[in-house]
Amino acid sequence: MFRSTMIALCFLVSIAAAKAQSIPASEASKHVGEQATVCGHIVSKHTADNANGKPTFMDLDHAFPNQTFTVVIWDRDKLKVGDLPSSGNVCVTGTITQYKGVSEIVLHDAKGWQVPAKPTVQ
Numbered sequence: 001m002f003r004s005t006m007i008a009l010c011f012l013v014s015i016a017a018a019k020a021q022s023i024p025a026s027e028a029s030k031h032v033g034e035q036a037t038v039c040g041h042i043v044s045k046h047t048a049d050n051a052n053g054k055p056t057f058m059d060l061d062h063a064f065p066n067q068t069f070t071v072v073i074w075d076r077d078k079l080k081v082g083d084l085p086s087s088g089n090v091c092v093t094g095t096i097t098q099y100k101g102v103s104e105i106v107l108h109d110a111k112g113w114q115v116p117a118k119p120t121v122q
Contacts (some may be wrong), residue, residue, distance in 0.1 A: 022091055025060040025069035028103035031096050039091040040069055070104040080109040091116050
């Protein structure tokens with residue numbers, strides 16, 4: 001019984017550690033198809049008001065057309081996603097896909113993003 005409990009505990013700890021890890025936006029293209037947390041620096045944010053579905057695109061690390069990674073929020077999800085920052089760093093969690101050679105995650109709700117905690121200076 002003790003052994004089974006320890007195996008289950010180790011399994012749960014490994015899952016929590018995997019969820020806690022994040023990858024930089026520059027590495028996201030190596031993880032297409034995976035559920036992951038991608039972090040990067042916001043360099044531009046634009047809503048395509050005239051496009052079907054009114055998507056908002058937030059580019060990380062480099063601006064369009066040389067963006068490293070794009071966060072996509074469709075108009076139908078904007079209220080559920082909430083107000084994303086326009087600058088600074090952000091981490092987004094979801095399935096990494098590619099569109100026209102650029103890695104992206106589509107956000108559907110506020111659970112899918114966070115502003116990373118700043119490291120403390122000692």
